[in-house]
Amino acid sequence: MSKQSKRREALVYHAKPTPGKIQVVPTKKYASQRDLSLAYSPGVAEPCLEIAKKTDNVYKYTAKGNLVAVISNGTAVLGLGNIGPEASKPVMEGKGLLFKIFADIDVFDIEVNTENIDEFIQTVKNIAPTFGGINLEDIKAPEAFEIERRLKEELDIPVMHDDQHGTAIISAAALINSLELAEKKIEEVKIVISGAGAAAISCSRLYQACGAKLENMVMLDSKGVIRKDRSNLTPEKAEFATHRAIDTLDEAMVDADVFIGLSTADIVSPEMLKSMSSDPIVFAMANPDPEIAYDLAIDTRDDIIMATGRSDHPNQVNNVLGFPFIFRGALDVRATKINEEMKMAAVVALAKLAKEPVPEQVNIAYGETRLAFGREYIIPKPFDPRLIAEVPPAVAKAAMDSGVAKEPIIDWGKYKESLMERLGSDNKVVRLLLNRAKMNPKRVVFAEADQLDVLKAAQIAHEEGIAFPILLGRREEIEKLKLEIDFDADVPIIDPKSDEELGRLNKYAEVYWQQRKRRGVTLYSAQKVMRERNYFAAMMVNEGDADALISGYSRSYPSVVKPMLELIGMAKGATRVATTNLMMTRRGPMFLSDTAINMDPSSKDLAKIAQMTAKIVKMFGMEPVMAMISYANFGSSKNERTTKVRDAVEYLHKYYPDLIVDGELQTDFALNSEMLQDIFPFSKLAGKKVNTLIFPNLEAANITYKLLKELNQADSIGPIMMGMRKPVHILQLEASVDEIVNMTAIAVIDAQQKEKREQELKASEEK
Numbered sequence: 001m002s003k004q005s006k007r008r009e010a011l012v013y014h015a016k017p018t019p020g021k022i023q024v025v026p027t028k029k030y031a032s033q034r035d036l037s038l039a040y041s042p043g044v045a046e047p048c049l050e051i052a053k054k055t056d057n058v059y060k061y062t063a064k065g066n067l068v069a070v071i072s073n074g075t076a077v078l079g080l081g082n083i084g085p086e087a088s089k090p091v092m093e094g095k096g097l098l099f100k101i102f103a104d105i106d107v108f109d110i111e112v113n114t115e116n117i118d119e120f121i122q123t124v125k126n127i128a129p130t131f132g133g134i135n136l137e138d139i140k141a142p143e144a145f146e147i148e149r150r151l152k153e154e155l156d157i158p159v160m161h162d163d164q165h166g167t168a169i170i171s172a173a174a175l176i177n178s179l180e181l182a183e184k185k186i187e188e189v190k191i192v193i194s195g196a197g198a199a200a201i202s203c204s205r206l207y208q209a210c211g212a213k214l215e216n217m218v219m220l221d222s223k224g225v226i227r228k229d230r231s232n233l234t235p236e237k238a239e240f241a242t243h244r245a246i247d248t249l250d251e252a253m254v255d256a257d258v259f260i261g262l263s264t265a266d267i268v269s270p271e272m273l274k275s276m277s278s279d280p281i282v283f284a285m286a287n288p289d290p291e292i293a294y295d296l297a298i299d300t301r302d303d304i305i306m307a308t309g310r311s312d313h314p315n316q317v318n319n320v321l322g323f324p325f326i327f328r329g330a331l332d333v334r335a336t337k338i339n340e341e342m343k344m345a346a347v348v349a350l351a352k353l354a355k356e357p358v359p360e361q362v363n364i365a366y367g368e369t370r371l372a373f374g375r376e377y378i379i380p381k382p383f384d385p386r387l388i389a390e391v392p393p394a395v396a397k398a399a400m401d402s403g404v405a406k407e408p409i410i411d412w413g414k415y416k417e418s419l420m421e422r423l424g425s426d427n428k429v430v431r432l433l434l435n436r437a438k439m440n441p442k443r444v445v446f447a448e449a450d451q452l453d454v455l456k457a458a459q460i461a462h463e464e465g466i467a468f469p470i471l472l473g474r475r476e477e478i479e480k481l482k483l484e485i486d487f488d489a490d491v492p493i494i495d496p497k498s499d500e501e502l503g504r505l506n507k508y509a510e511v512y513w514q515q516r517k518r519r520g521v522t523l524y525s526a527q528k529v530m531r532e533r534n535y536f537a538a539m540m541v542n543e544g545d546a547d548a549l550i551s552g553y554s555r556s557y558p559s560v561v562k563p564m565l566e567l568i569g570m571a572k573g574a575t576r577v578a579t580t581n582l583m584m585t586r587r588g589p590m591f592l593s594d595t596a597i598n599m600d601p602s603s604k605d606l607a608k609i610a611q612m613t614a615k616i617v618k619m620f621g622m623e624p625v626m627a628m629i630s631y632a633n634f635g636s637s638k639n640e641r642t643t644k645v646r647d648a649v650e651y652l653h654k655y656y657p658d659l660i661v662d663g664e665l666q667t668d669f670a671l672n673s674e675m676l677q678d679i680f681p682f683s684k685l686a687g688k689k690v691n692t693l694i695f696p697n698l699e700a701a702n703i704t705y706k707l708l709k710e711l712n713q714a715d716s717i718g719p720i721m722m723g724m725r726k727p728v729h730i731l732q733l734e735a736s737v738d739e740i741v742n743m744t745a746i747a748v749i750d751a752q753q754k755e756k757r758e759q760e761l762k763a764s765e766e767k
Contacts, residue, residue, distance in 0.1 A: 103324035164202035166319035195262030265289035329395030345398035457740035581718030627670035628663025
């Protein structure tokens with residue numbers, strides 16, 4: 001994608017369909033006049049009076065306790081510098097988005113139009129009663145130090161400047177683990193810090209709190225080594241000035257054990273790395289380009305322990321590992337501040353978590369066989385679902401132990417459960433899905449690439465590294481549309497009806513004819529059929545000219561399924577083809593089957609559909625908890641419709657006892673664990689959170705998923721084909737661009753899985 005195209009895409013993202021990235025959503029009913037009279041006048045007077053009697057009641061009757069202000073004056077925005085408060089607003093909204101999706105914390109972003117320290121502090125103090133916490137952001141040093149210090153002293157709610165402390169906390173956890181791997185002691189190592197801004201100062205202070213010695217540190221700014229004999233040093237720089245008679249980074253790196261980069265790209269040379277001690281620890285955290293490129297660094301030193309700020313390399317030092325969870329813990333005990341004990345608790349929790357066995361969901365998300373503590377895994381991954389259950393409790397306990405918690409937690413088990421429930425408010429499955437596809441992209445043929453939305457999806461898949469698109473359709477139309485959307489990448493375009501594809505068409509027709517010549521197919525009819533794009537695309541996958549296929553955008557589902565079943569067929573051992581839809585609901589990801597293929601499945605068919613769906617759920621790194629849905633509960637109605645569901649459950653219980661499945665159940669009982677526990681405590685689902693629904697027929701499943709999609713605006717991924725020999729996936733008619741991109745990722749992952757199984761089978765046969 002050209003620079004201009006990327007610029008346009010970014011601007012459209014922030015502008016459409018609604019400007020900005022966050023909004024206010026009511027949390028109470030407001031449908032009736034009674035609701036409104038309670039929400040506002042006259043009912044609202046009652047909580048006002050209670051708060052007037054006792055100020056702390058504001059946490060009981062308002063959203064203050066889960067509301068954080070992200071505040072900036074726009075003087076040090078990302079890599080953009082002093083661009084002003086209005087220009088900083090997109091970044092502050094983005095920070096609010098991260099707070100919400102990672103820790104379920106609500107945010108108002110506040111942009112303050114002043115560079116005067118006193119004015120800024122007074123503004124924050126004046127609005128502080130609104131908030132449960134203050135996150136300072138993108139304020140230039142050295143003003144940022146005084147602003148944070150004074151606000152922490154003068155306010156009784158948590159205040160943290162994330163630019164300072166976020167990187168410090170994450171990198172300190174990484175440093176502790178790196179030193180353990182290198183078998184070095186923190187009080188003995190020599191540390192070089194390139195950069196002297198807010199983050200560098202905070203990192204250096206926190207490393208000292210972890211045991212590093214000031215005399216073993218050398219800090220550099222744009223003028224070189226910060227020495228005691230330099231004039232006009234800020235108090236913060238003077239704090240880290242060295243007595244050593246050195247001036248340059250080259251000199252500082254000799255025999256250094258640790259390099260901390262918070263400066264600018266490409267300032268560390270291979271020669272500098274070679275001059276460091278054995279097992280050097282290098283955190284090159286300049287963004288977007290580190291102080292030394294990752295590949296160059298590991299090629300230069302095979303004993304290096306390397307971290308960067310980038311997501312495309314191991315050991316990403318990412319602030320999102322810290323600030324959402326630190327504020328979560330602070331808010332949950334109503335801490336009056338975020339103190340050093342709380343920050344250190346976050347460091348220890350993160351360092352410890354990296355040593356724990358990694359959930360399969362995380363391995364799957366990052367395309368790893370098994371992530372394990374080591375040189376390429378020194379800190380947890382940002383998508384690790386355990387973060388919210390481990391870091392906030394550690395921070396909350398530190399707040400309690402240090403005496404700054406107003407509402408101590410009594411039941412830690414219940415608190416951890418409530419934290420895990422918050423994950424349901426945001427579904428990270430799509431991000432995990434795309435990330436996994438990127439680990440090993442495959443060739444995907446888009447059978448309707450001359451449709452604008454399909455081409456847009458192919459463009460995104462290509463630019464994001466999800467897949468290698470093959471564009472099938474009318475060449476002239478595809479090239480015209482490519483120009484229209486600035487899709488200038490050189491990707492294959494294939495027009496089955498063009499003369500230039502005649503050789504390939506005849507080859508495919510010959511194969512098709514040989515397969516079906518005893519079923520009434522002539523060579524001429526085979527050649528004619530191969531001009532139809534879905535047959536041609538299916539044959540591309542069959543013959544290994546593509547790894548996966550996406551179709552169905554402009555045609556009815558049955559008309560696209562037919563050639564797939566005819567040419568591709570079922571996987572070895574499969575007795576049924578079915579589909580499942582993954583729905584992103586407010587309670588979390590939900591799988592619904594069968595949404596597109598089997599009109600009225602038998603009990604054995606239902607059992608098979610449940611088994612196949614369970615494999616798909618596991619493919620996403622989740623444990624399937626499955627309810628077999630009916631209009632009746634456990635034999636309360638006796639007819640063939642409920643009996644087949646009951647028979648399917650009995651079959652699964654007998655032959656697949658480890659599968660967590662039960663029924664027949666009404667949908668409300670399946671989804672309401674308390675109701676189920678109270679009325680049917682004998683159920684295998686009692687006390688469990690159901691994430692998969694198996695419906696008795698196509699009507700019920702299809703209607704339900706489309707209702708969820710339209711009424712609750714639940715994102716849908718699917719229908720995901722199950723039981724096919726090759727990775728082919730069929731879209732719903734007029735699927736959105738996002739839906740097509742998601743299905744492309746599914747197709748890629750399907751291809752990855754099938755390739756892996758083939759390799760395992762081949763290896764087994766060779767043995």
